[in-house]
Amino acid sequence: MGVKLVDITKTFPDLSHPHREVTAVRNASLEVRDGEFVTFLGPSGCGKTTTLRIISGFEAPTSGEVWISGQMVNDIPPNKRDTSMVFQSYAIFPHLSVGQNIGFGLELRGRPRREIRTEVEKIMEVMDLKGLGQRRPDQLSGGQQQRVALARAIINRPSVLLFDEPLSNLDAKLREQMRLEIRRIQQTFGITSIYVTHDQAEAMTVSDRIVVMNQGDIVQIGTPFEIYSRPATRFVADFIGRVNFFEGRIGPGREVAFTVGGRKEIQSRSREFAQGDPVVVTVRPESLRISHGEGGFLSGKISKAVYLGQVVEYEIDTGRDKPVLAVTHNPVEEGFFSPGETVGVDFSPVAAHVLPA
C-alpha cells in the first residue's frame, strides 16, 4: 500500500517579510508503492526535507492528505505512524553501547530481554556490525555509525523508512559504499523507503524512482533512466548530469532546424510540436560524436581535453556562448582529439530529446 501524498501544500510565515509566506511545497501528489525506493532530489531549499517531515508527521501540511499503508494519517502523531527516520547526524546515543542503541526501539516497546538480544544480533549480522555490540558509538568509524543508525531504524520493522541526507557527513568513498549498502538492506527487508538527497549520483544509484523538485514543485517523477534520458524540463536536464542544449525550430518534417546552422531529423519527440515551434534539443555529452575535420551539423575547435583513463572529456568551442561538451569512452580505439584541432560534432537522432524552448 505504501505512501500516498494527495495535493500537499505547505506554507511557512516568511521570517524576513512579516506579512508574506514562503511556499515550501506546492500541490505535491505522489504514490510510493509498497517496497519501493523513491528519492526526492533537488537543490537546496526546494522542499525535500519539508515533504519528508510531512510524511513522518513532524510537520503538518497546510492542505492535502498523507496516506500510509492505506490509512489517512493527517491526524496521527509521528510516534503512532508506522515510519522510522534516518538522519544525517545519525541521532545515536553516545552514552549507550552499539547493542543498546540498536535495541532501543524494542526496549521502548517493552519486549523481553532475550528477544531483544536475538533480534539485535540478527540485525548486526546483516549490517556487518558483528562483534561490535559492546562498543560505544565514538569507538566506531563513520560508516559503522551510519549502519548503527540504520539498524536502529530497521529493527522496529517499520512500514516506511525515511532518510534525510543520511550520508552527507561521510567522505566520498564511504558514501559510495554506503549507498549500495542502504539499497541492499532495503531490498533484503523490502521496506518502502523515501530518501532525500541533493546528490544526483546518489539518487541514480539507490532509487527505483526519482522525484525531482524545484522551488517547492515536483517537476518530474520517473525511473533514473527516464529522468536522465527524457528530462521533462530544461531544469531537470541541467540538474541531472551534464548536458548540451541546442536551440532550434521545428521544420516542416520531423526535423529540427538549428539556430547554429543545419537541420537534423529527430526521432524522439517528448511532446507534439507544430511547425515553427521554438525548441531546445538536449544531448548528453556521451551521446555526441566527434570526428576529425569539419563535418556533422556543427563544427568547432577543441578548447579543452581532459584524459581520465577510461574516458576523455572534451570542450569544443563552436562560437556559441557555451562550449559543447563531449565524452568519448574508448580513447585507445577511437583516438584522441588535440586542443586546437578542428572537429565535427554530431549525434544520432535517438540520442536527442526535444523540449519546448
Ligand SMILES: Nc1ncnc2c1ncn2[C@@H]1O[C@H](COP(=O)(O)OP(=O)(O)OP(=O)(O)O)[C@@H](O)[C@H]1O
Ligand atoms: N520552519 C520553517 N519556517 C520558515 N521557513 C521554512 C521552515 N522550514 C523550511 N522553510 C523554508 O521552506 C523551504 C524548503 O525548505 P526545506 O528544508 O524543505 O528544503 P530542502 O530541499 O530540504 O533543502 P536542503 O537541501 O538545503 O536541506 C526553504 O525556503 C526554507 O527556508
Ligand SMILES: [Mg+2]
Ligand atoms: Mg533538507
